[in-house]
Amino acid sequence: MNTLPRPLVETVVGPTPGPTLTISILMHGDEVCGLAARDFLLGPELRLKRGRVHVATLNREACEADGGPRRFVNADLNRLWGDQELPDSYEGKRIAEIRPLFLQSDAILDIHSMPEDAATFSLVSEERPESLAVARLLCPAISRIVVAPAPANRGRALFQTTRLPLSVPIVVVECGKHGSSESDVTARAAVAALLAGFDMLETTDAAASLPQSRYYRIEREHKSEHGDVSFIGAIDQFDPLPTDRPFAFDGTNPILAKPGQSLLLKRPTRKPGDEAFALVRELTADEISTLFSLHS
Ligand SMILES: [Zn+2]
Numbered sequence: 001m002n003t004l005p006r007p008l009v010e011t012v013v014g015p016t017p018g019p020t021l022t023i024s025i026l027m028h029g030d031e032v033c034g035l036a037a038r039d040f041l042l043g044p045e046l047r048l049k050r051g052r053v054h055v056a057t058l059n060r061e062a063c064e065a066d067g068g069p070r071r072f073v074n075a076d077l078n079r080l081w082g083d084q085e086l087p088d089s090y091e092g093k094r095i096a097e098i099r100p101l102f103l104q105s106d107a108i109l110d111i112h113s114m115p116e117d118a119a120t121f122s123l124v125s126e127e128r129p130e131s132l133a134v135a136r137l138l139c140p141a142i143s144r145i146v147v148a149p150a151p152a153n154r155g156r157a158l159f160q161t162t163r164l165p166l167s168v169p170i171v172v173v174e175c176g177k178h179g180s181s182e183s184d185v186t187a188r189a190a191v192a193a194l195l196a197g198f199d200m201l202e203t204t205d206a207a208a209s210l211p212q213s214r215y216y217r218i219e220r221e222h223k224s225e226h227g228d229v230s231f232i233g234a235i236d237q238f239d240p241l242p243t244d245r246p247f248a249f250d251g252t253n254p255i256l257a258k259p260g261q262s263l264l265l266k267r268p269t270r271k272p273g274d275e276a277f278a279l280v281r282e283l284t285a286d287e288i289s290t291l292f293s294l295h296s
Helices: 033-042 090-103 130-137 181-197 285-294
Strands: 009-013 016-025 050-057 107-114 121-125 144-148 170-177 214-223 229-231 248-250 253-255 261-266 275-282
Touching: 009 033, 016 033, 016 090, 016 181, 033 050, 033 107, 033 181, 050 090, 107 181, 121 130, 130 144, 130 170, 130 181, 170 181, 214 261, 214 285
Parallel strands: 016 050, 016 107, 107 170, 121 144, 144 214
Antiparallel strands: 009 050, 121 170, 214 275, 229 248, 248 253, 261 275
């Protein structure tokens, strides 16, 4: 494939000074809606009023792997953003290479998608206060904001990194299913909303009446104990799960939800220890105001 962008970083510069934003794409090589965002940013439609926008293409090798795009080559690039020593691997080098650019950024938008049909949402860490305000700017494109606690049983993702100061806002956007045209549209819309939110666009057709943001918190991340997690019936993301009966089985063990919990995401599991699913609960008005008072 020769159509992919070659350099690690490509930059669009506006005519006057302003914020520096970084859009990171292909953290997972099969999440190709990032390329739609990249093409939008570097294409003729975009008229940047001020500032600069970097596009960082993080895992091109996984995207161009033999047999089609893959999530990663050796190891998940998005589990290495904690304090551990960087491995002497492709992924380790990539992180060392991109970190200086992230350090100079006023905000980072990290574009992702899902293996199956999926609702769109943004994801921020409750440890990184500034991220929440940036997630709100995306509301014209993505109205659900999920707040995640520090990861308990896996490596840190970029949006939870300890490799960058807490003052750098980092927002993940989950744009829908890998390779779908809807995910391309959402990725472009998220970028446009971010730029409009930072007042960096020459013209903006942002809707006058914006949808209301809805806030959720991750309450449970389940790693498979038996390697095969099966769900009962069709489960819609963000719809409350039943509490009087299991919604899934891990092997033969029933899994029950607590009141108000709903499915955020699920992943195919092959062996014990694989990440299987995450549950969220919608925050109450009081909880939302507490969140914002802590973070302002
Ligand atoms: Zn991803």
